[in-house]
Amino acid sequence: MDIVKPESLLMQIQPTILKFTKMLASVLQLEVEIVDATLTRVAGTGPYSHALGQNLNTNSHLLRYVIENKREKVVIQSHQDPLCEQCTHRESCTEQAFLGIPIIVNNQCIGVISLVAFTQTQQEKIKKNIQMLSDYVRHISNIFVGKLIESSATEINFNNVLITLIENMDQGVLVLNKDNMVTLSNSSAQKQLDINSETTSHVEIHITPLTQLQNYNCGHVQYIVKIGQRQLLITGQLHSIQEHQLLLMAFHQSRMALDDGLIATEPNFDQLIGNSKPMLRLKQLIARIAPGSSSVLIVGESGTGKEVVARTIHRLSLRSDKPFIAINCAAIPEQLLESELFGYMKGAFTGASNSGKVGLIQSANHGTLFLDEIGDMPLMLQAKLLRAIESREVLPIGASKPISVDIRIISATNQNLSMYIAEGKFREDLYYRLNVIPIALAPLRERQADIELLINFFLNLHTRRMGCVYPGMSPDVLQILQHHRWPGNVRELSNLMEYLINIVPNGEVIDSALLPPNLIAQAQHAMQPPKADNHAAEQEHEANASLESMEKLLIEETLLRHPSKKLAAEELGIGVATLYRKIKKYQLKG
Known part of the structure; x- marks a missing residue:
């Protein structure tokens, strides 16, 4: 049996590392370079995105130091570090700061993850967050190691072994026949649905998706599970197999309240996720x-x-x-x-x-x-x-x-x-x-009630696209995400979910250790009590005033185009009597 040498381990999972590197650079707003123990570039962003698979023996003194000493190296003022004095490209080098973390397997350094600053802003980010960035990248390094030593699952027989496996799964499993009657359920599902094993065969259950998506019967989404007069919100995968429905419940379940507002979502708005x-x-x-x-x-x-x-x-x-x-x-x-x-x-x-x-x-x-x-x-x-x-x-x-x-x-x-x-x-x-x-359109920071629904939507979207296991999410992570300001709005949330899916170990829960440190710091600041109690009321008052101003302008412009009140009301989607009330309210010319 051939023994894989340590220096080739990172190249074995290069596709995974390439995707991770781009997302890490995007999240931290720093350039990233990853090399193996032979100083072969495995992945990189910006100026490091070329020469992948090539050896970088020349002028790689900082990387070589990390590999040889198995310890991190921080340089805040490039060109002034003793190691930089040995570089023949010192005068033309544009790097302003460097943070290198070793990747250790069995006490051997198999490579380096380095964060590099090319601007003064990036330099200040490394300078002010050295320990935070170091701890975070070291944690990511451990995830790489975990991916390297994962063993593939062995094949098992189906019949009785599969039934035994389902019965002992921590994940809830529910099987319904064509009449929506329970034919199989394990103890985890019974506990989640608050039903017992004696009555399951007599229970009729209806499962419908919370958000109407195309092909919603594949992948993890949120479902309304109706048992008699009770309705529960369950996150999971729903599969149709030979006139049977198989619901695989996610390990991590939502704590969202199930109310009429959620159930009444129009199916035509399949891509407009949210009920705020x-x-x-x-x-x-x-x-x-x-x-x-x-x-x-x-x-x-x-x-x-x-x-x-x-x-x-x-x-x-x-x-x-x-x-x-x-x-x-x-x-x-x-x-x-x-x-x-x-x-x-x-x-x-x-x-x-x-x-x-x-x-x-x-x-x-x-x-x-x-x-x-x-x-x-x-x-x-x-x-x-x-x-x-x-x-x-x-x-x-x-x-x-x-x-x-x-x-x-x-x-x-x-x-x-x-x-x-x-x-x-x-x-x-x-x-x-x-x-x-x-x-x-309201920014995401004003749609806090939609964040958990969007998280679930993007986790499902990206896990299905990448063929990954749907991960759970710890309560503290959800709280942090709900208090984040989201300057990049829904696009930022989507990118973060894709990033987290790539770095969370298969089948495990996303915890706060995986979140970028700057996001944690911002959320902690946002969770501090507000100084003024009337701030929220002022914001709501301003929002209502803005909506009324928009409504007034819309009615005024419609009346200019349609002297007929009936035609104007039809275009506005309101009754004629309502239109006259609005004209009086806003003192418009009738």
Whole structure:
């Protein structure tokens, strides 16, 4: 039998390490490099992302020190450390700080995980958090070791051995027949559902998903388990096998209260996860405005899911069977944006395709055009877009005749367009054309009630995609995540869940030791009692005032387009009597 040498162990799990390295760098906002004991680069980010699998013997004095001494090395002022004096590239080196942690297996150093700073901000982060970062990376090192020595499970016979295994599982197992009667349940499931073994064969149980997702019968999600008049919220996997339903309950169960608000979630909003007050208001608004053709402007911070909202509006509209074309105005160079939006004719300019090109506006004909980051659109193109909206025609570059189009425009921004208008960066007339129906998305910090539901959604999404075991989550981690400020909103939460799934040992619970130290520190600060008791009341008052202002503007603009109160009320999705009350409330011209 061949013995695997220690220096090749890390390369054995290089795919795992590569994914981990990118996420670690993203979470800590530092560059990461991982080498094995022979100074072969296994993984890296930034300037270390190249030369993977190559030996770095030259000028690797800091890494060599960690390997030879089996101890960590910290350098806060690069170029001044004695080891740096030996480097022949010292003068041209751009590294400003270094933290290297050895990976130890059987008292042998098999490699190094290093965090490197290239900016003053990164340097300060290492300087102020040396012990915290060191403890965290050392913990991650131990996880690598665990992945290296995992042994594969042996095959076992099925029949009686499988039944015995189920009976002794800590994980709850429930099997229902086609009539929803229990045919098999172990003690863990009986305890979780508060039923006993004597009555299980006479119990009828109905299992439905809390959030209606496509293919929800595969993977861990939350289910409403109805037993008689009782309803429980259970996290687990539901499988359909030969007219039977098999529910595998997760080790870690949610503590969310099951109320009518959760059960009443509309199935059409399958990607809008959440049942907090802001999300319920959003779903109600989308249900009212989706069937129409009026332009929609979605405003919200980065990561709040503006494109998800736009796609939901399109899917619930009368144009759902027509194209949904999305374009990020900030991602396309200014000189290409015009040709992308409006298209061009054959020979319109040097380098143009011989066959010309159909623009995205024309491609969205009869459908929906989604303009993300609309605030970054150049002024010249804003004028051309305004003409296209008003005339319902587009003029490709080099064309002599316009082409008629019928599109609904949904735009989105995280910018303050009112400020942009004042600064001359955005056209006011275009703003009013796009902002017929304004939608403001709440940041995740204002949707605390949705965090556990989103955690469960992303754990299920990423474990299914990566083929991993669904992990549990300790109560202290959940508390920390619920008090985090989430500057990156839902996108940040998704990235964190993917990161944690990659580093948690299979089948184990995510505990606070796996969380990035900066996240723990921020959450602990947020959990401190507020200084002013009336702060929350003030915030709620400001939110209500903002909503009323938005409602007033929406009604006012609708009345300008529809002198008929009946037509205006129909577009707003309210009764005529309600419309008259709103007109009186906001003192609008009737």
